């Protein structure tokens with residue numbers, strides 16, 4: 104069994120690529136319906152997904168197909184209408200309560216009046232399991248170091264670039280020392296080069312900490328470079344049409360982009376994506392009716 108490195112060990116200079124021997128996230132037959140103006144729309148249909156502990160997987164598919172919805176199910180923010188999901192053997196809501204899940208979204212959503220350090224410490228200082236402030240700030244500083252942002256610890260979000268703000272958001276999620284990091288297009292708003300730098304930084308963090316990472320991305324390059332498996336989704340309703348294992352060396356760096364295997368994986372993924380765009384909807388997406396307005400039947404938590 105792969106043990107999760109404690110916060111104090113993140114400075115280990117020898118990266119150890121994690122293995123995916125143990126199952127960490129298991130979803131079976133996950134469907135999600137949303138109700139809108141009396142019509143029920145099935146957004147996810149019977150999704151089966153398995154993510155190994157310490158693995159790095161991506162979800163990719165047409166815009167609006169349901170990638171974020173699946174991530175919300177994994178995060179415990181949304182209860183599926185049908186099917187089961189567990190994270191580390193627990194219901195995701197329970198796993199989230201126990202700080203086992205960290206979330207990073209496309210927008211960093213930092214508190215503008217708090218410094219980078221205070222923002223990174225924020226989640227540790229709220230809720231039922233609040234950490235004493237000095238301990239929280241120490242942990243947050245260690246995470247800012249990990250994302251190479253310690254020099255900006257005392258800056259306000261308005262004094263940081265988009266990439267730096269996103270690094271604070273990653274540090275904030277990591278400060279909880281979650282087992283699982285769920286990331287929804289975290290680099291979507293950044294320029295290509297910053298995006299590549301952030302990707303390499305994320306891989307470094309993954310290698311050092313052994314977290315299980317699930318990434319939603321629209322970028323073929325990013326999915327191939329970062330992932331061990333890429334789940335390709337089709338739309339209306341969303342289902343996984345293929346899981347593509349990425350046959351690249353465990354340790355990846357700039358030179359990985361030049362490998363023939365990289366180009367092959369990229370080409371295969373591009374073809375799968377074209378296929379996923381062409382997949383016909385399963386019948387009508389409306390599977391019933393409801394008197395409710397725009398609300399998830401599945402019981403969305405915010």
Ligand SMILES: Nc1ncnc2c1ncn2[C@@H]1O[C@H](COP(=O)(O)OP(=O)(O)OP(=O)(O)O)[C@@H](O)[C@H]1O
Pocket residue numbers: 137138139146164165166167168169170171172173397398399403
């Ligand atoms: N709370 C909600 N109520 C009703 N419909 C919703 C809700 N959340 C998402 N949807 C619908 O579910 C579908 C999937 O949305 P989702 O955000 O999961 O897609 P996505 O693949 O992440 O999209 P993108 O790639 O554009 O970010 C869309 O049709 C969206 O309109």
